[in-house]
Amino acid sequence: NAGVTQTPKFRILKIGQSMTLQCTQDMNHNYMYWYRQDPGMGLKLIYYSVGAGITDKGEVPNGYNVSRSTTEDFPLRLELAAPSQTSVYFCASSALTGSNQPQHFGDGTRLSIL
C-alpha cells in the first residue's frame, strides 16, 4: 500500500546548491505531477508527465527540471537553489484516462533554502 513515496521528507540547502527530490509510485499510473505549496497558499503545478519519456511544463517551471525514464519514477531537480524555492513540494500521480481521476499525493518534501 505504498502509493506515492517522496524522499527526503525534509531538507535544508544553501543558496546555489543543487539537489534532486525523488518520487516513485507503485500504482502503475501514467500521469505524474510535481507541485509546490508556499505557506498559506494552494498548490502550483511545476511539471507534469503523461508517460515515460514525456514531460511538460506547468505554471511555475523556472529553476526546475524533471525526467521520466520509467513509469514509476519522476524526480525533480533544482539546479541552483534560491530562497524563492523554499516551499513544500508534493508529487502526485493519477490513472491513465479521463480528467475524472483523482490525483494521489505523496507526503511532501519540506525544503528550505538558506
Next chain:
Amino acid sequence: AQKVTQAQTEISVVEKEDVTLDCVYETRDTTYYLFWYKQPPSGELVFLIRRNSFDEQNEISGRYSWNFQKSTSSFNFTITASQVVDSAVYFCALSEARGDNFNKFYFGSGTKLNVKP
C-alpha cells in the same frame, strides 16, 4: 483569473458545531470534475470526493456532505457535528477535460478549519 476560489481563509468553530466550506469555480467547459482534498496538520493530502459536472445530486458520507450547484458554480462542503480531528486545511479543485486526456487540476488556496474542544 482564479479558476477556483475559496474565499474563507480560516474558520474556527467549537466541537459539535456544523461548518460549511465554500468553493466557487469558473470554467467554460461543459464537462468537468470537482474534488475536495483534506490536508491535516501532518501535511499529506487526502482525497475526499469527486463529482462530475453532469451529476448535481448532493452527496453525504457520514458527517460530510457536499452541495453541488451548477447555477451558482459552487461546490460547498459541510461538516456536521465537527470534531477536533476535522481540523485541517481543505482544498477544492477543478479538473477540466482536454482532448489529450490530461487532467490538469486547478486548486483553490484552501480553507483552514480549526475545531476547538
